Amino acid sequence: MTVLFEFLALWAAIWAITFTLYIGFGALFQWYAHRHPERRIQANRRGEKRKWKEIRQSAWSLTATCFCLAGGLFAQYKGWTLFAPLELSWWSVPLMFAVSIVAFDAWFYWGHRLMHWPPLYKHHQFHHRSVAPTVWSNYSDTIVDAFVMQSYYLWAPLILPIPPLVLVGHRLYDHFNGMIGHSGFEFAASKWTRIPSPMVCTLFHDQHHAHFKTNYANFFSFWDRVMGTLDKDYDTGVKRWIAEPEPRDDDASKTQPAAS
Numbered sequence: 001m002t003v004l005f006e007f008l009a010l011w012a013a014i015w016a017i018t019f020t021l022y023i024g025f026g027a028l029f030q031w032y033a034h035r036h037p038e039r040r041i042q043a044n045r046r047g048e049k050r051k052w053k054e055i056r057q058s059a060w061s062l063t064a065t066c067f068c069l070a071g072g073l074f075a076q077y078k079g080w081t082l083f084a085p086l087e088l089s090w091w092s093v094p095l096m097f098a099v100s101i102v103a104f105d106a107w108f109y110w111g112h113r114l115m116h117w118p119p120l121y122k123h124h125q126f127h128h129r130s131v132a133p134t135v136w137s138n139y140s141d142t143i144v145d146a147f148v149m150q151s152y153y154l155w156a157p158l159i160l161p162i163p164p165l166v167l168v169g170h171r172l173y174d175h176f177n178g179m180i181g182h183s184g185f186e187f188a189a190s191k192w193t194r195i196p197s198p199m200v201c202t203l204f205h206d207q208h209h210a211h212f213k214t215n216y217a218n219f220f221s222f223w224d225r226v227m228g229t230l231d232k233d234y235d236t237g238v239k240r241w242i243a244e245p246e247p248r249d250d251d252a253s254k255t256q257p258a259a260s
Helices: 002-033 047-078 092-115 143-150 152-159 164-181 202-211 222-227 234-243
Strands: none
Touching: 002 047, 002 164, 047 143, 047 152, 047 164, 092 143, 092 152, 092 164, 092 222, 143 152, 152 164, 164 202, 202 234
16 A cells, blocks of 8 residues: 555656646746737637636646656656666766657657547547647647557656656656647747758647648657658748748638637
8 A cells, every 4th residue: 555655646746746837837938929929820710718628628637647657757766667777977868868759759659640540539639629729738638648648658667777857857848848839839940940850840730730630740750751741831831930920821721610
């Protein structure tokens, strides 16, 4: 029973910290973004009307996300992993952070495509009710969807020698990257977010919500480029944002019915 209580306490603490960061960062980003309406990607849509629905759903789905992280960290703490985590050093921290980021992006791409498979899409379609995503949309998932996409944090520590602090750092990076990526406001477009660079900006995931069948990855465009699922307008869209950021109609708004 002691082991169970230890795990439950860790799980609860991770959920409380994550949800607090979600609310705090979301409020701050929303305040800043709305002072720059010219940066809104889908100019004719307002996803903000789903804010409270998404916050309530996020509070629920985060239980699965935080369970996965708590499980991975707890397994490391108890020595239940295939390899012991590396000691923190000048080389192990950047190396394992890079390994973890690359591994997670591959996991996310293929898991995301799996959730778009018709037999499983019923678990993912709630997330796509936000055609114009906002900073609150990142965790607006079902429990099944959240577990599939975030279970990396549960299994990766079992087979990779990721130091616990590096795993937490990765999760924090994923948290803020995901919220910004769903924000619907473009502040990150640059030459580093289009070909030949694998990095992406907010437009990348916004196009996924608008077009549904493109841009499945998370941190990088690599898998989408290799598998032919990159949105045909992504690179040119980044160029437009670099050249002249201003309100514009997303192409999808001309073909999709008005939605949040």
